[in-house]
Amino acid sequence: MAATQGHPHLIIGAGIAGCALAFAFEQAGKPFLVLNDEVGDAASAVAAGLFNPITGSRFVKTWMAEEVFEHLHPFYQQWQALLGKTFYHPTPIIRPFGSIAEQNTAIAKTAEPDYATYIIATDLPNELQNLVEAPLGGMVFGQGGWVDVPTLMTSMHNWLWQAGRYQLGSISPSDLSEANGLVYWKEQPYQSATFCTGYRASQEPAFDHIRFSPVRGEIIEVQYDSVAEQWPNLAVSKGIYLLGTPGTNRLRVGATYNWRQPIPETSPEGLAELCSELDQVLKTTYQVLCHQAGVRPAIADRRPVVGLLPGCNRIGILNGLGSKGTSLAPWLANHLVDFYIHNKALPMTVSPDRFRKKQNPKQTI
Ligand SMILES: Cc1cc2nc3c(=O)[nH]c(=O)nc-3n(C[C@H](O)[C@H](O)[C@H](O)COP(=O)(O)OP(=O)(O)OC[C@H]3O[C@@H](n4cnc5c(N)ncnc54)[C@H](O)[C@@H]3O)c2cc1C
The missing domain is CATH 3.50.50.60 (FAD/NAD(P)-binding domain)
Structure with a gap:
C-alpha cells in the first residue's frame, strides 16, 4: 500500500x-x-444553490439532516478560505403558509424538540410586507442558505x-x-x-x-419594479423559491421539475409555470432577465x-x-x-x- x-x-x-x-x-x-x-x-x-433542512408542505427534516448540515457549514467556510472568494451565504428561509392545513402542520412542529433548533421565528419579517404575499403568515427557519455555485x-x-x-x-x-x-x-x-x-x-x-431518474429543471432571473424595496438577506420558499441578491431588486426564481423530457433546454411551458407561480407570491410587477435549464442527476x-x-x-x-x-x-x-x-x-x-x-x-x- x-x-x-x-x-x-x-x-x-x-x-x-x-x-x-x-x-x-x-x-x-x-x-x-x-x-x-x-x-x-x-x-x-x-443551480440556485439553496440548502434547506426543513422542506415540503409537511415541513419534514430532509434526509440525514443532522449529519449533512454538520458537514456543510465548516466545509464551505474552509473552501471559501482556500479560494479567497465569497460564495457561501447562510440565510434565514421564510416559509409563507399556503393553506390553513400547512399553517397547522407548521405550528404543531414548534412543539417537537427535534425541530426547535431549526425554527427562528413564528411570524414573518416586516421587510417582506410589500414584496411577498402571505395572508396566512408564515415561519422562519434557520440553518439554511444558498451557495453561489x-x-x-x-x-x-x-x-x-x-x-x-x-x-x-x-x-x-x-x-x-x-x-x-x-x-x-x-x-x-x-x-x-x-x-x-x-x-x-x-x-x-x-x-x-x-x-x-433524471429531472429537467428550469429557473429564471427577474428584476422587480419596486426599486424602493430592495431584497433583504432572506430566501423565500412557497412552492417555488425566491433568492435575492441583498441590496438589489433582482431575484432568482426556481425551479420546475420535468421527468418526461430530461434535456438541458429551456421550454415555453417551463417559463409559463415559473411566472404563474411567481405571480402568486410576488406583490410587484417584474421583468424576466434570464431563463436557464439543466438536468438534475436524480435516482x-x-x-x-x-x-x-x-x-x-x-x-x-x-x-x-x-x-x-x-x-x-x-x-x-x-x-x-x-x-x-x-x-x-x-x-x-x-x-x-x-x-x-x-x-x-x-x-x-
Ligand atoms: C434549475 C435547477 C435548479 C437547481 N437548484 C438547486 C438548488 O437550489 N439547490 C441544490 O442543492 N441543488 C439545485 N439543483 C440541483 C443541482 O444542480 C445538482 O444536484 C448538482 O448540480 C449536481 O452536480 P453534479 O456535479 O453531480 O453534476 P453536474 O453539475 O451536471 O456536473 C457534471 C460534470 O461532469 C462533466 N462530465 C460529464 N460526463 C463527462 C465525461 N464522460 N468525462 C468528463 N467530464 C464529464 C460535465 O461537463 C459536468 O462538468 C438545481 C438544478 C437545476 C437544474
Whole structure:
C-alpha cells in the first residue's frame, strides 16, 4: 500500500460533486487530478444553490439532516478560505403558509424538540410586507442558505488549473483498468478514479445497474419594479423559491421539475409555470432577465449513489445529488475520501449496488 501513496486520485467531472471531492482530497493532503469535458450542460452551472433542512408542505427534516448540515457549514467556510472568494451565504428561509392545513402542520412542529433548533421565528419579517404575499403568515427557519455555485465552480476551476490539477477531456469507465491496487488511464497509475459526471451517467452502460431518474429543471432571473424595496438577506420558499441578491431588486426564481423530457433546454411551458407561480407570491410587477435549464442527476429512490462499480476495487461513482447538490456534496465527498484513504465503510443507504440483489460487502452501516 505504501508504494501507491504518491499517485494521484482521478476525478472525472467538475460540477459541484467533482469539485467537492477535489476539495475533500485537498483537505486530506492527498494528490488528485480533475478531468472535465466542459460540454456546457452541467446542472451546477444553473443551480440556485439553496440548502434547506426543513422542506415540503409537511415541513419534514430532509434526509440525514443532522449529519449533512454538520458537514456543510465548516466545509464551505474552509473552501471559501482556500479560494479567497465569497460564495457561501447562510440565510434565514421564510416559509409563507399556503393553506390553513400547512399553517397547522407548521405550528404543531414548534412543539417537537427535534425541530426547535431549526425554527427562528413564528411570524414573518416586516421587510417582506410589500414584496411577498402571505395572508396566512408564515415561519422562519434557520440553518439554511444558498451557495453561489457558478462563482464557486469558476473559482475552483481556476484554482485547479493554476495548480496543474485540471485537464480538459472526456473519459468513460471502459477507458480505465485496474491492476495491483491501482487504476490505469493512458498507462498512468492513479490511486482511485471517481465518476462525478452528473445526469450523463444515466446514458453510460457501465452504470446500467443504477436506477437513474433524471429531472429537467428550469429557473429564471427577474428584476422587480419596486426599486424602493430592495431584497433583504432572506430566501423565500412557497412552492417555488425566491433568492435575492441583498441590496438589489433582482431575484432568482426556481425551479420546475420535468421527468418526461430530461434535456438541458429551456421550454415555453417551463417559463409559463415559473411566472404563474411567481405571480402568486410576488406583490410587484417584474421583468424576466434570464431563463436557464439543466438536468438534475436524480435516482429513482431519491437517494444519492456513492461507492464502487461492480467488480472494481478502486473505480467509483459520486452521483445522484438530485435537487440537493449543495447540501449533500460536502458530506458525501468526505465519506468517499475516508473510504479511499482509511478504508472506512460507506453508508449502505447510498450504495450503487442497492438496486441489485447482492450488496457490496465493503459498504456497511
Ligand atoms: C434549475 C435547477 C435548479 C437547481 N437548484 C438547486 C438548488 O437550489 N439547490 C441544490 O442543492 N441543488 C439545485 N439543483 C440541483 C443541482 O444542480 C445538482 O444536484 C448538482 O448540480 C449536481 O452536480 P453534479 O456535479 O453531480 O453534476 P453536474 O453539475 O451536471 O456536473 C457534471 C460534470 O461532469 C462533466 N462530465 C460529464 N460526463 C463527462 C465525461 N464522460 N468525462 C468528463 N467530464 C464529464 C460535465 O461537463 C459536468 O462538468 C438545481 C438544478 C437545476 C437544474
